[in-house]
Amino acid sequence: MSSTIQNIYFRSDQAKAYTLLSPALILVIFAMAAPMIVMIFTSFNTQISMIEIDRTFTTGRYEDFFSKPIFSMLLFRSVKISFFVTLLTLLTTYPLAYYIAFYVKKNKMLWIVLMTLPFWTSYLLRVFSWRVILGNKGVINSALMGTGMIDEPLGFLLYNQAAVIITLSHAWAAFAILPLYVSLDKIDKSLLEASYDLGNTKFETFWRVTFPLSLPGVIGAILIIFIPTVGDYVTPQLVGGTDGRMLSNMIQSLFGRANNFPLGAASAVLMLTTVCLIAALVTYITKKVSMRMS
Amino acid sequence: MSTKNYIKIKNLSKSFGDVEVLKNINLEVEEGEFFSLLGPSGCGKTTLLRILAGFEYPSEGEVFFDDANVTSLPPNLRPSNMVFQNYAIFPHINVQRNIEFGLRKENLSKAEMGERVENALKMVQLEGYENRYSNQLSGGQRQRIALARALVKQPKVLLLDEPLGALDKKLREEMQIELRNLQKSLGITFIFVTHDQEEAMTMSDRIAVMDEGNILQVSPPREIYHNPKNKFVSQFIGNINILDADLKNVSSESISISVDGFGLMTLKNHQKIIEGDRFNIAIRPEEINISKVSDPNHDCNFNGKVKNISFYGESTYFYIQLDNSEKILMVSTNESKETFSESDNCFVNFNSQNLKIIKD
CATH class of the missing domain: 2.40.50.140 (Nucleic acid-binding proteins)
Structure with a gap:
């Protein structure tokens, strides 16, 4: 009897696949899917006291979200900051990844490891180190004052949106380099030679061959940076000041001091929806644009 | 056949680091000639072809196309086009756009461009494949597209880097005859790199046999077969006791x-x-x-x-x-x-x- 069951098991590729998947699947179901469902249900409830939630269905929290301009403003700001973080990260990491893929001949892996070296320290420490760099008594200000170029510390370096953007793009750079490098390194060099041979300059070849072929990496990098940074609340808290606060800080306080779980859940659902829509749009547009370019 | 020497290579040497891969090469190729560079792998034939294409620059010596010194001219400015060993078909665009790729800068009208592409596809017998992508083509078809993409530029010299190496025997023999006919009807110079002596013998007007960075003999196929200049040539071309x-x-x-x-x-x-x-x-x-x-x-x-x-x-x-x-x-x-x-x-x-x- 057991031998037939064994037989069936070993004959079925699907059964084997599910066995391999099961640890991850269990984790995803209990740690991702279940909380998500609870959150969506909660967003249609009402907080009636400190500890009590009315479980009757209502769309009231979504109405609250859209009737108070602060929420939409914070959502827009989150998207805007993440957009600039993504842009800045891509602009700084693409040339690096390009350099490693095309110009480094030996020890490519060493370069990659060196590039990710700063990311071996804790995320929090890296955010704090930016405070040390940008602060009133920070590295930049003391250097400028020490050389006598300024008399008072520059106050605009820290506690604003620009500080959030700089800190976040540095924090996520390593995650952008890897997909970009992989997609660039995969490009067959004879395709570039074919392009030169057919009359294109190096610059034209980049836009007609290299860039379109690296798009999977670019899209990967965009998604990998944009999605987590939209929801980041540590960096804005530490270097953003009031001007740099994002929707995620609001959600954090709704689940904390402000104690309005349903409104917090509704904000999170709306943020999630926005991020998904933007991710889909980015993927669609980049593909269209690349088709046109080449 | 015209006797004008279109390509001239003078005292050309090439080293990669300490390794000298081409040693004082002197060679002249006539206009409209089907010329093969034949030798075992590592003999320098591909490097020589890449120098003609402009992908590598010689360490010493000069290259002339039609009496113009092109030694330091980049590939995009040379009147030559190349058919790559792995075909190098752009995977992100379809066949039509692949063939148009080199025509963008020639300021052709849409109608002219369409006509040139159509003729090129007809020439390699792949009409109706305009909308296919590289991964939807067989090896032989990719090879033809690579040929069409190079020929649509109407080059003076076509450089071919072992283009038939990846095809099976039957297809390879068909393509040999087709390439030869194409070259005769177009009248342009073909420089064909191969390690397959039969291939070189059946197609070429003249063959240069190479070994270890030297050209050992430059002769028509019959001459090479019957009067090999040295032991290496005699053994490389056909069997011999x-x-x-x-x-x-x-x-x-x-x-x-x-x-x-x-x-x-x-x-x-x-x-x-x-x-x-x-x-x-x-x-x-x-x-x-x-x-x-x-x-x-x-x-x-x-x-x-x-x-x-x-x-x-x-x-x-x-x-x-x-x-x-x-x-x-x-x-x-x-x-x-x-x-x-x-x-x-x-x-x-x-x-x-x-x-x-x-x-x-």
């Missing part, structure tokens, strides 16, 4: 040699051998006959024993152990009047005038 020989007597007219297993012979000194030269005596397998009894029509008759037989269909190779020598002789024949089996006794016979004198 190399015999050990001692020089006994030499004059400007003739030489006397003692050949291992064959005794003393006198041959015409057409290679102008002088005392002290190192040389070999050789004979092609098809110039030797095999028979059951001694054959008086040939001046050389020797006893031997059949060791191995390889049947190729159009010909049969016999490997014969000579009675009074260690030597094993290769004999090929396409007639089968007499049947032989392994370890049969036999006679091998040939005319001494067919023996080649080949310098080392």
Whole structure:
């Protein structure tokens, strides 16, 4: 009897696949899917006291979200900051990844490891180190004052949106380099030679061959940076000041001091929806644009 | 055929680090010629082609196209186009756009462009494939697209880097004839790199045989086959029996040699051998006959024993152990009047005038 069951098991590729998947699947179901469902249900409830939630269905929290301009403003700001973080990260990491893929001949892996070296320290420490760099008594200000170029510390370096953007793009750079490098390194060099041979300059070849072929990496990098940074609340808290606060800080306080779980859940659902829509749009547009370019 | 030399290569050398891959190359290729660079892998033939394309720059020496020095001209400004070994079809665009790729800068009208692409596809017999992508094409089709993409630019020189290497035998033979016909009808210069001697023989007007960064011989296929300049060329092009020989007597007219297993012979000194030269005596397998009894029509008759037989269909190779020598002789024949089996006794016979004198 057991031998037939064994037989069936070993004959079925699907059964084997599910066995391999099961640890991850269990984790995803209990740690991702279940909380998500609870959150969506909660967003249609009402907080009636400190500890009590009315479980009757209502769309009231979504109405609250859209009737108070602060929420939409914070959502827009989150998207805007993440957009600039993504842009800045891509602009700084693409040339690096390009350099490693095309110009480094030996020890490519060493370069990659060196590039990710700063990311071996804790995320929090890296955010704090930016405070040390940008602060009133920070590295930049003391250097400028020490050389006598300024008399008072520059106050605009820290506690604003620009500080959030700089800190976040540095924090996520390593995650952008890897997909970009992989997609660039995969490009067959004879395709570039074919392009030169057919009359294109190096610059034209980049836009007609290299860039379109690296798009999977670019899209990967965009998604990998944009999605987590939209929801980041540590960096804005530490270097953003009031001007740099994002929707995620609001959600954090709704689940904390402000104690309005349903409104917090509704904000999170709306943020999630926005991020998904933007991710889909980015993927669609980049593909269209690349088709046109080449 | 015009006798104008379109490509001239003068005193060209190329080193990668300490390794000298091309050593003082001098070469001239005529306009409209089908010219092959033939040699084993690592002989420098691909590097030479890449220098002609502009992908590599020579360490020393110069390259001229139509008397213009193009040595330091980048590939996009040269009147040559290349067909790559792996075809290098752009995977992100379809066949139509692949072929148009090099035409963008020629300021053609939409109608002209369409016509050029259509003609190019017709030329390689792939009409109707405009909307396919590289991963939807077979190896042979990719090869044709790569050819169309290069030819649509109407180059003066087409450079081909082992373009048939990845195709199966049947398709390769078809493409050889097709390429040859195409080259004749277009009248442009083809530089064809290959390690396959048969391929080079069937297609080329002239072949340059290369080894270790040197060009050993530049001749038409027949000349290379019948009068190889040295041992390497004779062995690389077709099969040949190399015999050990001692020089006994030499004059400007003739030489006397003692050949291992064959005794003393006198041959015409057409290679102008002088005392002290190192040389070999050789004979092609098809110039030797095999028979059951001694054959008086040939001046050389020797006893031997059949060791191995390889049947190729159009010909049969016999490997014969000579009675009074260690030597094993290769004999090929396409007639089968007499049947032989392994370890049969036999006679091998040939005319001494067919023996080649080949310098080392």
